[in-house]
Amino acid sequence: MELMTKAKNFESHDLLQAQEQLWNHIFLYLKSMSLKCAVELGIPDVIHNHGGSIAHPELLAALSLPPSRSPHLRRLMRMLTHSGFFATRRSRGSGDEEEEEEEDVYLLTPLSYLLVNDNNSLSLSPFVLAMLDPYLVDPSSSMSSWFRSCERTPFQMVNGWGFWDMAGRDGKLNRIFNDGMASDGRFVMDVVVKEHGDVFLGVTSLVDVGGGIGAAARAIAETFEIRCSVLDLPHVVENIAADGVVEFVAGNMFDRIPPADAVFLKWILHDWNDDECVRILRRCKEAILENKKGGKVIIIDIVVDLEKANEIELLFDSLMMMLCGSFERNEKEWRKIFREAGFSNYKIMPVLGVRSIIELYP
Structure with a gap:
């Protein structure tokens, strides 16, 4: 009764404006x-x-x-x-x-x-089609059921398998997801190599962990003449033809990462929870120490600004919750997993729009 009384105190134009905002969310x-x-x-x-x-x-x-x-x-x-x-x-x-x-x-x-495919290596059309595929969109309609369930993610509740397991089983999902990530890799690496190439100074070998079909690694190899390899799961790399520019290695980042001067992680760690990230980063540290040149880990990922988090950061955080059961991290949360993985220092450069380049040192 009290709420109804308060509602009656709102001006009609305020309620109509609120209705328009509600409609905007409904039909977005x-x-x-x-x-x-x-x-x-x-x-x-x-x-x-x-x-x-x-x-x-x-x-x-x-x-x-x-x-x-x-x-x-x-x-x-x-x-x-x-x-x-x-x-x-x-x-x-x-x-x-x-x-x-x-x-x-x-x-x-x-x-x-940005959506033109013809002679435009920066096209993000594959990313659009991947993110708006029913496989990725449908779980969002089951969020309320998921909150009441014991399933790890809405994706798993809808499909019966976790996202990465499903990608290994379903060729269509594997293809559209890797094509989407490759288009993003080409786009963001065009900026990185042109404007922030100093992060690769002194690096002679690099392994791109979870690098899919090699778009990012290829951009690095061709621009800086760095010996690059991609480590990814067998179903991702098994049918990729060797081209002499990038080497593809079938494996699991939780088990072992090949030694290199630098380990590259583009949009990988936000897919995993803290314990899983620590395991991955420990393997990264082993890889660069095994190479006996000091080395570093180069991360491209979102660093949430707690003072002024923007809507894109919040949307990606919701996407991670639905697909992988993970989340986007602020600097304090990044620092926690860096320390637990045994790294001594890091540097964050917020130079890629909503994403940052992070250099991580053993």
């Missing part, structure tokens, strides 16, 4: 699904191949869509334009001057350029 998933649709249809590639802009009728034809889909495509593009993925302008058609109507012309933006 449609923005993600519209993005997925655009990538699957290949809309960014079509616009790029058409010189960076294309009229609505030409886009419909280039996508080989039936004419009946024209108004629906217009609505999809309106949503994506509103979200900043495309820009639009009006242009007159090519019909009779008296009958011609203005047509929407769609243009790429910096945001949609």
Whole structure:
């Protein structure tokens, strides 16, 4: 009764504004699904191949869509334009001057350029498709059931297996996930090698732990002439052809990591709990000490800022909870596992947007 009395004291415009905010949260998933649709249809590639802009009728034809889909495509593009993925302008058609109507012309933006696959090694389209695949999205609808269960993660509750076990069993999940991580690797390493290459000074050998199909290791090897290898599970690397640039080693980071001057961990440790991270880092320390050159561990991961944590950090933290049962760490939490693993010093450089480069020394 008291709550109802308080609610009646709110102004109508405040409640209407609150309702709009509620609706925004309810229907926000449609923005993600519209993005997925655009990538699957290949809309960014079509616009790029058409010189960076294309009229609505030409886009419909280039996508080989039936004419009946024209108004629906217009609505999809309106949503994506509103979200900043495309820009639009009006242009007159090519019909009779008296009958011609203005047509929407769609243009790429910096945001949609990141989704262009054609001759764009920085394309993040595979990452979009991986993160929005039903395998990764569906567990989010079962969070309330998971909170009442004894399962480790919502992913395991929905699929019957943990995320990494499922990736080893399901070829589709393995492929889309590794393709997604490779696209992220190419993107972030383009920044690292151009602007923060000093982290690799003095390094002659490097092992990329959990490096998937080798996108990050290849960028390092080709730029700095460092002998690079990738350590990953057998089902990840067994079908990758040798190319003379990167060596692929089948193994388990919890058992042994090949010796090298540097061990590289890109977006690996946030997948695991503290005890598991300590085990991994101890293997890293063994690897660099076995090489007898001092060495270091290079980590690319999120370091949560407790004073001003942003929404992306919180979203990734929720994703880790759903998929792996892990979490994103602040500096104090990182320092704890570094010390427990026996490392003496570290340096955090918040230079990659939401992610940081961490150098860890034995």
